Amino acid sequence: WAGAGAGAAASSSRTCPVESDLDDSDTSEPGIEPADRAPVRSSDSSGGSAEDGDDDDDDDDASFLWSWATHVDASHHDFSPSDADDIRAALLEWYDSKRRKLPWRGDPPPYDGSTAGTAVNASNGGKKKGGAKARAAAEGADGDDEDGKKRQRTMGDFFSSASKSKSKSKSKKRPKAVRPKRNRGAKVEPPGADAASDEAAEELSCRGGANNASEEDGEGRAEAKREVTAYGVWVSEIMLQQTRVEAVIPYYLKWMERFPTVQALAEADEEDVNAHWAGLGFYRRARLLHTGAKMVCTAYSGIVPSTVDELMKVNGIGRYTASAVASIAFDRSVPVVDGNVCRVLSRLTGIANHIKSAALKDGEPGWELAGQIVKAGDGKRAGDVNQAMMELGATYCAPTGTGTDERDPLREYYASTRIGRAVRRATRRGSSTSSTKGTTSIGEYISNAAAVRRGGRSGRSAPGGA
DNA sequence: ATCCAGGTTA
DNA sequence: TAACCTGGAT
DSSP states (O other): OTTSSOOOSOOOOOBOTTGGGTTTOOSOOSSOOOOOSSOTTTOSSSTTTTOOOOSHHHHHHHHHHHHHHHOOBGGGGOOOHHHHHHHHHHHHHHHHHHOOOOGGGTOOSOOOOOOTTSGGGTTTTSOSOHHHHHHHHHHHHHOOSOOOSSSOOOHHHHHHHHHHHTOSSOOOSOSOSSOOSOSTTOOOOOOOOOTTHHHHHHHTOOTTTTTOOSOOOTTSSOOOOOOOOHHHHHHHHHHHHHSOHHHHHHHHHHHHHHOOSHHHHHHSOHHHHHHHHTTSSOTHHHHHHHHHHHHHHHHSTTOOOOSHHHHTTSTTOOHHHHHHHHHHHHOOOOOOOOHHHHHHHHHHHOOOOOTTSTTTTTSHHHHHHHHHHHTSTTOOOHHHHHHHHHHHHHTTTOTTSOSOOTTOTTGGGOHHHHHHHHHHHHHHHSOOOSOOSSOOOHHHHHHHHHHHHHHHHTSOOOOOOO
């Protein structure tokens, strides 16, 4: 097991903030999976490398679980240098061969943001594909026929209707004229850009965007790769903050077509910017991106900053986006932590705090752990390592996944899986716990782990608890 | 029908 | 820490 005792990294005692607040509250733990849902029998190809230990593993299980359940020092979760290097290598290998082809990565046209077959839509029998989603996004943006009643009110709809009804309170300031009382089902009151309505609808009709991006060079098959610019990475990261990859693709293509450079965006007027954002949601970010572009043009002479610190001074760029742009566009060896990375780290380390907890995301542990992987080995290709982690967390290591997908390049490194198996083995002989539906609360795991340890020593286990 | 993810800002 | 929006999962 790769993630075994690890530890190792010389570090002053960093108290681990994770387990301290575990208690028994949460019920859905992205980091810990029982790993016993799959038909343990024979489903694995390549004759059982799993080596279903027998009795010898019991001691290992007990000590492993106990140290995991009772540790207080954050260094408990550190990756050993060799593990970090292995993980990084596995990520890069997977990224090079299996990553999705996306425009902001410089890939040529046939784009596939689909997550079909991954843990994302494991429950759906492949009914929906990414292409359908992307198409839906495009259609939703340009739909200006059908005055159906239930039709979702998109920005595109607004523009169409606004051109007819000639909006009365044209406030050309912000994308949201009315503040709805409640979020759910609230109608969107988009920007007052009535002038650009028809044009906007036309722009957003991304048809032909994904398939024929006019990359027909005389060469024939060797399509020219798209140019990867810092600005392009910036735009993509902002869009990806709020929307899934497959939905972003058509918007990104149209955006880059209309605003190819920071200067182009900075010089654009607000209605044009809003129109191209219509349908993506979180419209405030379009405004921030716009003002950010202006800021770059004025304060940075039109050149996107290359360091995290400088990037974070730009409007709309926080720590995540700054790190993403610095690593992807400028090859800075800095980690990136978003919700997807948190999930991967959670499974890797067995840190099972709820994803919403600040322990991994906002706290240092997540960034520290991600940094250990990104900076492992020669520390190069940080952007690819980061993208691999994020993509993995969005596909095979998605929230609904079990962390046991065979195609998951880090599958064998997940401490969560080891924990799950160890707990299962340990509790199998004793009276089974109440959870039979697959998800087990972290508190339950801890009490089970403690029970294992107690059982190993005194023989008295009281599974109740939790 | 309800809930939730997702990063930044005020 | 809430607010911002939408699509997808439950």
